[in-house]
Structures are given as structure tokens and as C-alpha cells.
Amino acid sequence: HLSAAGALVCLLEYPRSKRKKGSTMERCGQKYVTAVVKVFGPLTRNYYIRAVLHAALAVPAGFLLSTILGTVCLGIASGIYLLAAVRGEEWRPIEQKPRERLHVGDTFKQPPSNPPPRPPADARKKQPAEVGG
Numbered sequence: 001h002l003s004a005a006g007a008l009v010c011l012l013e014y015p016r017s018k019r020k021k022g023s024t025m026e027r028c029g030q031k032y033v034t035a036v037v038k039v040f041g042p043l044t045r046n047y048y049i050r051a052v053l054h055a056a057l058a059v060p061a062g063f064l065l066s067t068i069l070g071t072v073c074l075g076i077a078s079g080i081y082l083l084a085a086v087r088g089e090e091w092r093p094i095e096q097k098p099r100e101r102l103h104v105g106d107t108f109k110q111p112p113s114n115p116p117p118r119p120p121a122d123a124r125k126k127q128p129a130e131v132g133g
Helices: 003-012 030-039 047-061 065-086 128-132
Strands: none
Touching: 003 030, 003 047, 047 065
């Protein structure tokens, strides 16, 4: 029973949520797990439900001494999800943006039409005294 609960927690926790501001790096293979999590809709998106689920999974694990550390971790995760839910957060999948095709004229700049500025001709010639040192 506990191994199935562990697999469920891993399934829920692996895909990262999209941030409100900035960019979010997707984990390796996350898009496959995200598709599974999206199927359950509001059950997996809502952090109140996740907090209750983690707390419910922590109760039976608390009766075994060998799983007490997992119980503590699930309890802490439940508290974190409850705090996030109170603040109005929810899990949102990272959507892949369609890649825009770049136009050749937009990516390359035109070459300069004027040559670069150069010092006057007499300043370019090195004097014999300067060559020696």
C-alpha cells in the first residue's frame, strides 16, 4: 500500500508548475508526466486537495517506525501546500510555445556602408625613433 502511495506522490511531485513571472525550466521527461497529471484536472491542480492528500497519506505511514521519516516529510509537504493554497497558488502546466520561424532579413544585419574611421596618414606612419623603443 505504501509503495503505491509513494508512486502517487512521485507522479504528482515530478512535474514543475509554471511560474507567474519569469521562465520555468522543465525537468527531463516532464512533458510525459505532465500529460498524465493534466488528465485528472482540478484534483491535481488544486493545492488544497494536494495538502489533504499528503496529510491523508501521512497518517497510515505514521504507525510504522520504519516509515516515520516519510511521514514527517509528507506532513511538511502538506503544510507547504496548504500555505501555497491559502496564498492563491495552483499547479499550472508548462505549455510549449510554438517556435517562430526567423526571417533571413530579421536575423542578419546589413553590412556597413562606410569604412571604419582611421587616423590621419602621418599619424599611421611610425617614426624611426619609435620603432627602436
